[in-house]
Amino acid sequence: GEDVEQSLFLSVREGDSSVINCTYTDSSSTYLYWYKQEPGAGLQLLTYIFSNMDMKQDQRLTVLLNKKDKHLSLRIADTQTGDSAIYFCAEGDGGATNKLIFGTGTLLAVQP
Amino acid sequence: GAVVSQHPSRVICKSGTSVKIECRSLDFQATTMFWYRQFPKKSLMLMATSNEGSKATYEQGVEKDKFLINHASLTLSTLTVTSAHPEDSSFYICSASVPSEETQYFGPGTRLLVL
Numbered sequence: 001g002e003d004v005e006q007s008l009f010l011s012v013r014e015g016d017s018s019v020i021n022c023t024y025t026d027s028s029s030t031y032l033y034w035y036k037q038e039p040g041a042g043l044q045l046l047t048y049i050f051s052n053m054d055m056k057q058d059q060r061l062t063v064l065l066n067k068k069d070k071h072l073s074l075r076i077a078d079t080q081t082g083d084s085a086i087y088f089c090a091e092g093d094g095g096a097t098n099k100l101i102f103g104t105g106t107l108l109a110v111q112p
Numbered sequence: 113g114a115v116v117s118q119h120p121s122r123v124i125c126k127s128g129t130s131v132k133i134e135c136r137s138l139d140f141q142a143t144t145m146f147w148y149r150q151f152p153k154k155s156l157m158l159m160a161t162s163n164e165g166s167k168a169t170y171e172q173g174v175e176k177d178k179f180l181i182n183h184a185s186l187t188l189s190t191l192t193v194t195s196a197h198p199e200d201s202s203f204y205i206c207s208a209s210v211p212s213e214e215t216q217y218f219g220p221g222t223r224l225l226v227l
Contacts, residue, residue: 031214042118042205043156043218050214088155098209099146100216102155
């Protein structure tokens with residue numbers, strides 16, 4: 001079956017880099033996504049990567065994809081207190097009717 | 113960017129009543145919308161996929177008579193929780209596909225509390 005796993009919790013100091021990891025099982029996934037959820041709010045799309053890419057950088061965010069190991073990571077450079085949130089990775093097949101399978105979520109706590 | 117709204121943001125109701133939640137795509141037309149349920153400190157569980165003008169496709173284990181979905185227009189989908197019970201209390205989130213993009217944009221969620 002489809003399973004997307006993440007570590008539950010990560011604590012970093014303000015200014016440090018954060019690395020959030022995700023492993024997935026469906027090798028046919030076309031896209032892999034990172035979403036951010038602040039308390040009591042919906043999900044905000046941060047970035048996504050096509051499955052034939054190894055890396056994507058977007059300002060402070062760097063996504064690394066190891067398709068062989070089915071491992072995805074999100075690196076946040078110069079982490080700020082406003083980055084404190086739950087981060088979800090998700091996999092999908094792409095297209096308008098693309099169903100997303102979400103990971104278990106990682107709570108990122110940024111200490112001032 | 114694509115904006116999705118939900119209404120209400122939170123609702124408290126008595127057991128046995130029905131509650132309707134609206135999901136709107138504000139600046140684009142969404143042929144497909146999705147409804148998710150999120151339990152406290154848990155991930156999102158897809159409940160159903162809603163296509164404009166046709167019946168929703170429900171995930172395994174989701175009661176279609178309990179969670180009624182209507183996608184009457186390209187910008188509006190509604191989820192009605194019928195005869196709500198305390199175990200239906202949850203955070204319900206909708207999302208909409210942007211036809212030109214390979215992703216979904218999410219609404220802010222609706223917190224339902226059934227007493």
